[in-house]
Amino acid sequence: MRTLERTSLLIGGMALGLGTVAHADMITVPAGLDEDGEAVRDDDQAQTSDAVAAMAALTVVGRNMRAAEMGHERHEPGLDEAPMESVGKRWLALLDSVQAGYMDEDRLMSGHADGAATDSDASMATLADGMYIYHMHHSGGRFAAHDLEDDLVFQPAAMLSMLTAQMLDAYHEDGHFGLNDDDDVDGTELAYGLDAWHGAAYAWIRHGKSDGEGDMGLVDEDQLEAWMHHTPDDLVDMAHAFADTLDAAWDDDAGVYDFGSGTTWQLDELGSLIRGHKALYEVLYFFDGDADRAEELFHRTADMVEAIVGDGGLVQDWGLPEAVSFEDGSASADGDVDVAAQWRFIHHLTGGFAFTRESSDLSSFLSDDREGLTDSIGEAVDRMVLGALHYQMPMGELARTVDHGDGAIIDDTLRTRTVTAFLVGSGNAYSSGKQLAPPDAWEEDDDVAQATAAFYAGFLNQAQLLQDELIGSDW
Structure with a gap:
């Protein structure tokens, strides 16, 4: 494992290295780096899954650079200026690249090679990750001072429209995604399909909510129907059909769904299902x-x-297992810690329109009926965010796999999906508990201040690695 040392992220050094990329340049994202720092390409192509994962990570990095968080005067003033602006511009450039080089007309493909998109469709899991561009789409206001708000609000609309059409036209049947030849429900495809559908659903929810007037509410309803290829009534019909499918598979004794392959779930799939x-x-x-x-x-x-x-x-300080077996309402670990899967799972609980996020006009089931679960999630986040600094990145770079029994590193291969998952998951979740908080709370608790500053340093290390060495690595 290479040792990663963070250089200054202040404006003078422009350490995020984003300002030199022109808006129209083609950007490719490798699967990772080898021990010599050379780009690794799976199947001799740049995978779409890595590109859209990088977009999600840039979203969270840019959002968190605001003056109320990592750009706060108590932490690193100036991050909310040129560095944050550059992140927004790099995100837009990567959006351009995905649309130009990873799509074939109106379909997202599996990768990019030889100057063009490959000839196979993106997986349902990749479509789900692609739909997460709504988070930046709804974050445009944070970039208003950099004159990027309109671009971030409106430029992703075309891709969201195309991904929604691809999801519904190519993969969706009544209450199902990805039916196999026997017409049985594929639990994995349904999980990732519902994850992708979540992005389309939230577009309509945001459009109708009172606090969405500044982004989705700006779009005329007829125009949104044309973009999304369905109406709110269609959405409700789909929701009931999905619920019927889920009802038929719910194993009340185990406390999880069984689609014919048992009650053991990959953590990544389960996060998407949630x-x-x-x-x-x-x-x-x-x-x-x-x-x-x-x-x-x-x-x-x-x-x-x-x-x-x-x-x-x-939950262990060093993470969650890559698979979970359910029996009698309890869960047991199956396998070691897939670091990317762990942070993706945490993201699904806390990031964007996620399980822990309640807001006006919507349900309050969590706060009304299961308030203790919010505390449990916060405690788990505290343990794993701080534990990651010690167990998952002891030399600066994130390990790929960690032993769930004792936290020992099993595989230290540097992978883009691991870095991006950590940035998205930890960046969204870190203030969910009591041991970490944005800088406004630091004067009240020195321990919180020190813990959060340590996390910020680790987070920005990974952000710099992603942006300086992974995004745009030589083909």
Whole structure:
């Protein structure tokens, strides 16, 4: 493992290295770097999954550079100026590159090679990650001082529209995604499909919510229908069909879904399923007024989450297992810590329109009925964010795999998906507990100040690695 030392991120050094990339340049993102710092390409192509993961990470990095967080005068004043502006511009450049080099007309493909998109469609998991561009789309206001708000609000609309059409036209059937030849439900495809559908659902929810007037609310409803290829009524019909499919697979004894392959789930798939559930129960609550069915889906979600992060769950300082087996309402670890999967799971609980996020006009099931679960998630985040600094990145770079039994590093290969997952997951979640908080709270608690400053340093190390060495690595 190479040792990573962070250089200054202040304006003078422009250490994020984004200012030299022209808006129209083609950017490729490798799968990782080898021991010599050379780009690694899976299957001799730049994978779309790495590109959209990098976009998600840039979103969180840029958002967190604001003056109220990492750019605060108590931490590193100036991050909210030129560095933050450059992150926004790099995100837009990467958006251009994905649309120009990873798409074939109106379809997202699996990768980029030889100057063009490959000839195979992106996986459902990649579509789900691609749909997460809504988070930057809804964050344009944070970049208003840099004259990027309009670009960030409106430029992603075309890609969101195309991904929604691809998801619904190519993969969706009534209540299902990715049916196999036997017409059985594929739990993995359904999980990632609901994750992707979540982005489309939130577009409509944001459009209708009172606090969405400054972004999605700016779009005429007829125009949004044309872009999204469905109406709110269609969305409700889809939600009921998905709920019917889920009802048929729920194993009440195990406390999880069984689609015919048992009650062991990959953590990454389960995280996507949980994010999809958030969209389902909020659509039913907000657009259909079906609070009873919405609440039932919520409590299933909460039961799965609590089995993993609640008392007696699977949280270790060094992470969560790559797979989880459910029995009698309890969860047991299956495998070691896939660092990327762990942070993606935390992101699904806390980032964007996620399980822990409650707001006006929507349900308040979590705060009304399961308030203790919010505390459990916060405690888990505290342990894993601070534990990551010691166990997952002891030499600066993130390990790929860690032993779930004792925290020892098993695989220290540097992968883009690991770096991006950490940035997205930890960057969204870090203030969920009590041991870390933005700088406004630092005067009240020295321990919180020191812990958060240490996390910020580790986070910005990974941000610099992503932007200086991974994004745009030589082909």
